[in-house]
Amino acid sequence: MARQEQKKDVVIVGLGWTGSIAGIELAREGLDIVALERGHDQATVPDFKYPNQIDELKYGVRLKMMQKPSQQTLTVRRNGGETALPYRSLGSFLPGNGVGGAGTHWNGLNWRPQPEEMKLRSYVTETWGEEIIPEGMNLGDYPVSYDELEPYFTHFEKVAGISGKAGNVNGEIREGGNPFEGWRSEDYPMPQQKRTWDSQKFHDACTAAGYHPFQAPAGIASTAYVNPYGMQMGPCNYCGFCERYGCYQYSKSSPQTAILDALKRMPNFEYRTQSEVLRVELAEDGKTATGVTYWDEAAQEEVFQPADIVILSSFSLNNVHLMLLSGLGEAYDPLTGTGTLGKNYAYQMNGGVTMFFEDDHFNPFVGHGANGVCIDDFSVNQNDFGALGFIGGSYWRSGTFNGQPIRNMPLPKGTPSWGAGWKDGIGKWYGHAMSIGSHGSHMSYANNHLDLDPTYTDRHGRPMMRMTFNWQDNDLRMNQYQKSRMEPLAQSMNPDLMQSSFKDIGAQYDVRPYQTTHNTGGHIMSETASEGAVNRYCQTWKAHNVFAMGAGNFVQNTQYNPTGLVGGLAYWTVNAIRTQYLSNPRPLV
């Protein structure tokens, strides 16, 4: 018999970015709130303090801030004919763990999607016709537009503390910003960051080529800053330890730096760590949830937490898993197209060029996760899909982000991987290489989906989630196009040596090397209950008092890092709860 806790107005599952946003906004409404966090508690002080955080082995390699597969993982196969095998040690993607979640260890790249990406199916069919959509691609529109989300993007950028330069303010194009971005109602809350030597070289080459370079929008403070919750940030010192680390000096945007200390002061909010939610409990009629059951690690027992509203704000993959286990929708069947949970799992299609300049000093350790100059000249709204033969696009970026030598040691092709040749190579080339990355869109496909595994179980005896995922030709063609445009630009910079790493047509998904933690979809937003798991307010179609946050809502992935859209959608959702739902709880669509 599970222990039962006192009923709350709201239970929040997972205390990362979206759980923190829901927590503070609903606490300000006077609601009584508890957040349940699977992992440990962590704060800037003492957990991220200098110098202990500057430890590549512990955090960069042994991944001590990440979800432990021994606690929770999933199985992976490339297609329906394969037997899925557990993702036993982390490689391709790194879900976070503990208070702050992935918002603690991210790089800080904060983008809004392009307006066209929010209505991609309509954009494609109206511009080129439905016939260019490949067989097996589940191309969709988000059931909410860029214009509707714009105020919420702006608000999230103020909370998170984003540094950048606007390229489009209310339709007016501004020199030095991104001319291809969607309109902004105002400029970024902080000025753009500085330019390192590699990004300066890239900037100059782009200008010479007629492209439109701009500084990357960074969740990295460029000045002293106070956000709308009174939280303070200090300017970044380019320490080069962002991704996989907590920021030791309140410069990187995170739930810790932007929200949590303000939230923790509110008497109507509490949070419990080491509390892993096992399932959402549904009422007998199945139309609402009564609360959640979680595992209390300290007490080693199950606990029922009753609540009027359930906010699912764990990592996208864990949200989908919980929803599958709780019956919050029907599992998607790729053969019949029926069911919605697990549908449209998507990822990111990335590539890049590395250039070696024997006489240049790039000081690769001087940087931050969102450092660099970008171009959007080959992005979704700049590409002629009909002529190019794919749907999608990418942004390019060049800028030092870490010089940590265990993992960041680019060497010319042909350099031995060990022995005297390797040792000579690291001595000769460390600090003399720069790269340009292509960060590309990833569409949704019938093949790529999530469901429950028939064989493997987790430590609670629950079926693991199973990921079926492989690279698809459309996105690989997009990637090859970016290669064909990037190589001449790189060549124009006259490197001593250069080499490309773009997946070729036919590439198979490999779970070993790190690729990205932009795992999207699985509980997608939709216009109707037959197409997705949640409506335009991220309210589940199944139970109107359950709201699902995060990148699981993405209909297909955009070409950008997901946090900006995740944050905008979170504020959009919380606003709907505050202004529409609380006074009259019901399905909002």
Place this chain on the structure above:
Amino acid sequence: MTDIPGLPSRRSFLKGSAAGVALTGLALSAAEAEAAPPVPLDQYEREYLTADEWAFVMAATARLIPSDGDGPGAIEARVPVFIDRQLAGDYGRADDWYMEGPHDASAAPARGWQTPLSPAEVYRQGIPAFDAWCETTYGAAFAALDADRQDEALAALQKGEPGLDPELRDFFTILLANTKEGYFADPLYGGNHGMQAWVYIGFPGARAAYREWPERHNIEYPLGPVSISGERA
């Protein structure tokens, strides 16, 4: 002096001792010279590896990152100490990994770690299996071979030629990865002795404060590394 099979070679011994450090010409900072010298590698008290395994790790890492040429080798960096400690700890035991069955160790490499063995167990079973192949192929265990033969054997291991069981397939991969980790990790973990690997490539270690540097374009950063415990080099 002839090296004796199965024992640390004279070369390894010298490299591991204070005399070896002096012979290979590594500069010691004043602070470091005042500190107590580290335990010579042949007197190091192992936490996980057996004597034979230690001999193998000493010999193999000495070829993966040799001492010749510029910069420290794995032996001067005390990489074997790092590996021993890592294997004795949570990494060696695969504490954070999902290790429940069923296992399909023969699955395609792209499916990731699928052996039922932890990294420490892969070393424990991989070393004698590889040594047996070296005996068959070259007539002696790996540690007793000359450097050229050792290089040849490691190259064969990297290509999978010894035909180790699928459960041991990633042996070379983790041996090489752990060697580089021990070379470049903070000295806290027993390797990268004196931060000489950082000095060699020009990585400032745990300095982590470069506010005035982003716009100093194309100027080499001048300061040497510091470690988490406050060492300087």
